[in-house]
Amino acid sequence: MDFKLEVVLLPVSDVDRAKEFYTKLGWREDADVAGSNGFRIVQVTPPGSTCSANFGVGVTNATPGSLDGTMLTVSDIEAARDDLIGRGIEVSEVFHDAGGVFHHAGTAERKPGPDPERRAYSSFLSFSDPDGNIWYVQEITTRLPGR
Known part of the structure; x- marks a missing residue:
């Protein structure tokens, strides 16, 4: 059985600021989806990578900046x-x-x-x-x- 790393969760305090930073890196924006109760998830992928990074509101309980x-x-x-x-x-x-x-x-x-x-x-x-x-x-x- 292959286990492939798909997503890394990034703890951020400001979703729009993080989105601007990661797209400035040249990472592809795959999704920016809002849900109920303020939930929001953004997914970006580095060029050439099969693993993406997700961040948003309600995505992780980790402290922003702790990665x-x-x-x-x-x-x-x-x-x-x-x-x-x-x-x-x-x-x-x-x-x-x-x-x-x-x-x-x-x-x-x-x-x-x-x-x-x-x-x-x-x-x-x-x-x-x-x-x-x-x-x-x-x-x-x-x-x-x-x-």
Whole structure:
């Protein structure tokens, strides 16, 4: 049985502000549906992704801005950074972990620049939405076997 990740729920305080931010990223708006009692759900999808992000009113009980660590992947971390900056997004410098794998929480063990060997899965950048939900972008040039 395949289990595929379909949706990530984003806790936001202002739906319209979040919608403006995520569409500014170039994410496709799939839905903006209002229901009874103030319920509203917006769904956006990053380019090339089969997983979407949902946010709205009555969508999650999580505290706005509490998401930390959801990962996007790209084939060129520096081009991705340039793209985000070109869209007016505040983004971190490209970094890698001192230990060479994944990255630590926060900025612990963060070293400037891409992985010196440019190994797949080893170079990152981060950005936050207006509520402070933290996203990471990871460079993957060659997938691990079975992926």
